[in-house]
Amino acid sequence: MRRTATSRRRRWGTLSVILTVCVIAVVIICNVIFQKLADRYFWYADMTSSGTFTLSDDCIDYFGDSIISLVDQQNAALTEGQKITVIFCDDKEAWQDEVIKQYVVNTVTELAEQYPDYFDIQYVNIWNHPSVAKKYNAYASTNVVIAFGESHVLRPLSDFYVFNSSDTETPIAYNGEKALATGVLHAVQTDTPMAYLTLNHGETMTDSSFLNILVDAGYRYTYLDLMNFDIPEDCELLITYKPVKDFAVSDGISVKDEIVKLDAYMQAGGAYMFFANSDTFVAGGFANIETYLEGWGIDFAHSEVGGIEHCYTIKDTSQALSVDGYTLLGSYASTPHGQKIAAQAGYSPVVFAGATCIQPAQGFAAQTDGTYVKDGCTLSPILTSGEGAEAWAGGRAVANATAENPFIMMTLSEKQVTGGTGYIVACTSTTFASETTLNSPVYGNGNVLLATIETIGNDRIPTTLTSKPFADSTIDTITVSQKTYITVLLAVVPAALVFCTGMIILVRRKHA
């Protein structure tokens, strides 16, 4: 009886060829199906040191808690719901040929997988579709457009990364979750809060990082000449950064009064941030703004040396990052606001340089929780010096910090006013908000700033989304001689051992 299974025809005939082709086809089909499933259900393992390919739970929670409700609110008034559309301005394969693009694609894809009813992803080659490029002003194939209804936000690829100030080509951390979150926030929320930066006191805002922090916080920003213009009604955050001149008040020379404008804004429930530095904040030269801030508990410490008033400059060799001790690490205050901001910043170290010092204004009574209160105004220290710090003024040490009374370097004052709650944040070092510190994945200055802005303003800021630092891939401590030695050692020794072993064995076998 012919056994079909072992027949010659089956083994090597035409049937055999067909069988072989079928087996190969089945293998290919299995691979295609598996790859589709792997893409769909993320059958990958993230082997990076900071989980760069993995969407964090914080990001998922942030979108679930903050963004989805906003989208639902917008869609409630519409007959047909809108989705958040993320448009990658090139073909899909172009966005997968480099790892820096792959990270972004992965983040967006995983987010869309989490919230499929709210997200739509498109890959549009803008060179083939110039109308799309024109519509969104996207003229680079590495742009990402986040659109919601009629509004959209354009994010260049660089926005998804953190760069070193000395090298703007090589990213040091992946910041895609926050960039995506703030971009979506911008696109979705109809009432983008406005931040105004005063510019008529010699302010020099040269670091774009601080402005990027404002954008990340969901604000749009512009500049304000407070002398000649009133604070607009849409101002949700007013900032004075490193002034070199005092605020104007109505005196016998001029009727223009900036302090009155500022007070009116604060009484309406405004939020104000004031950044000063010991080198520019000359004692006695800012009497008007200092007097106003004292009403909120903020008193910049001075000392008279040689008949001249000098601002304190804080020096702390025990927590110093520089040889002279003036670049130092701050400590989180134990006040409720201080601890909340510390938690949101992940208790990351924060840097101050050339910091002056704030002391509670006269009449503000110390409370058990570390705050100071007077007439309904509460001054909360946020960041302080260490207990070993010294205050220098006029070239000499004038005060020492203690564990109970460290020098206060950043404060948050809040007061119930006519329009609600007014907030003033005072920071004694402009280096705190400089490009170097804000861009660093090591220091938490950026996160503290964001957390502070969230406390006094926009509570939808994604403060919990932190950047994911890349591994440091540079060997800093190797010398040229070590390189040569190691190369020769590794190239010669193992191979020599193998060759010698082989020769010995072969010779012995030959003569055995």
Place this chain on the structure above:
Amino acid sequence: MLAIYKKEMRSYFINPIGYVFAGVFFIISALLCCYTTIVSSSYDTSSYFMMMIFAFIILIPLLTMRLFAEERKLRTEQLLMTAPVSITGMVMGKFLAALTLFSSCLLVSCINFIPIYAFASIERGNESYNTTHIGPVTGQVIGCLIGILLIGAAFIAIGTFISALTENQLAAAVITISVILGMVLLSFLNTLIDVYVIRAVVDWFSVLSRFNTFSYGLFDFSALLYYFSICFVFLFLTVRVYERRRWG
């Protein structure tokens, strides 16, 4: 199969081929690793693994060219085919022997990573306040090692098949080099192709494109299946070739 496997393993070490292969492998891997990491003052090992794939184009055909071609030339394949061992067992025995030698060399070549881990340890100690990861990412290194192990296995399977087609070892080596080179260079052809569908198909078959995810730090299970599939297909084809020869 075990008897064939032992015979092949023994033949690697009673002939110079095993020692030459291992020695050359260690020299090439050490030079590539040192050039891409130590000399470049970099902890990033992704370039090393990429260059090792190109090194396999030369190394692996040297290992596989004699697997079946030598048997045919010495007329000992008749003994193999009439032996009480299945064709599949014979093919698998030879394949596994070549794979064992290759993977042993790959494992031993991991000593090249010792200096960079040592430097990383020193630098981590010097910058204890730094929360950034300093040094090679071990997960990524292990992922890449598994990736190139499977790529090597796939290339060995290809070499085994081509060795079964010819009795000339040199021809087997040259053809294997050509095929492997073609598979590796497929990804570079994409830049010359305008049609998206063809580009997608070419990219799908490209060995390098699939390995890219490993070098990024993403362990891609579909790529593992792909490499296993290549091994399966070419070993299957080798078995078919010998079955035809046995019963033809």
